[in-house]
Amino acid sequence: MENHRFDLNQIRENVNLVDTLSRLGYEPLRKSGGELFYLSMLRDNDSAPSFCVNEKAGLWYDHGMGRGGNVIDFAVHFWPNLTFKQAVEELIKVSGNSVNEIQGRPFVPRQTELILHLPSYIIRESKELGGNKSISNYLQGRGVMDVSANHLKELYYSVKLKDGTRREMFAAGWQNELGGWEVRNAYFKGCLGKKAMSFIPGNPETIVLFEGMLDFLSWKKLSPLQDASILVLNSLSFLDYAIQRAGKYRTIELFFDHDSAGKKATLLALSQLPQAVDQSAKYEGYNDFNEKLTAMIHAEKDPVIRKANPNNVPLRNR
Structure with a gap:
């Protein structure tokens, strides 16, 4: 297949998960409340239907694995020996489409009522x-x-x-x-909807971990030439999973907060990832990268602050 830069939003919206499962030879054994239940095709020991698909939302969840996601996440789990790019290519091929066909279609986002308890x-x-x-x-x-x-x-x-x-x-x-x-x-x-991490593919040798998206964007603004892969945890509750995923990279950089939870997360990651480096000194004196960036912007706009603090020393340390 040609070397495409995938539009993952287009693929997610245009490749139907239920149809893809059918093309792979898997049919639901029962249907309940708008959800389809299959014997898990991701595990060999499933004796009762525990692979659930919400067809309207285009999401799946394997109760035996405790994992779920969209059709792209399914491809990554179904073809674990392929790279991410190869798994997406295989998904497109199985779906009977081509990259050009999918990415040439107008993008129309679904109006989806996400599955939550309350409120809706x-x-x-x-x-x-x-x-x-x-x-x-x-x-x-x-x-x-x-x-x-x-x-x-x-x-x-x-x-x-x-x-x-x-x-x-x-x-x-x-x-x-x-x-x-x-x-x-x-x-x-x-x-x-479901809480999860956010991954932005980049350099396959280097990954950078952030607690939140705004910290990643702050880093991106101050380091525009960086091409590393990015993993935004969105919650430190995913730290163990993040450590597991980051372990395959040769270089790992950590940009966690300076609060108690962030420091504990940094220490745990450093203890389990010998190739990891704590980079939080880049915003020493601030809780996170975005706090430093906003302080820099305010200092540039305020001539009084700029005159009193020409070297942008963290104000809380003064």
């Missing part, structure tokens, strides 16, 4: 950045608007209130590996 969210639409002044102002205030276009979207969604009515909302958002949306605005921080 509906994703109305995701748009490119720049059309919503409030979202743009928020990202500009965090110093990352100019490096966010390829990573964040304007996300429009509604939340179901206790009285049954819906409230329309919007935020800056990025999708994690299970199709959930991490959302941020000036007043709200949360996740719509």
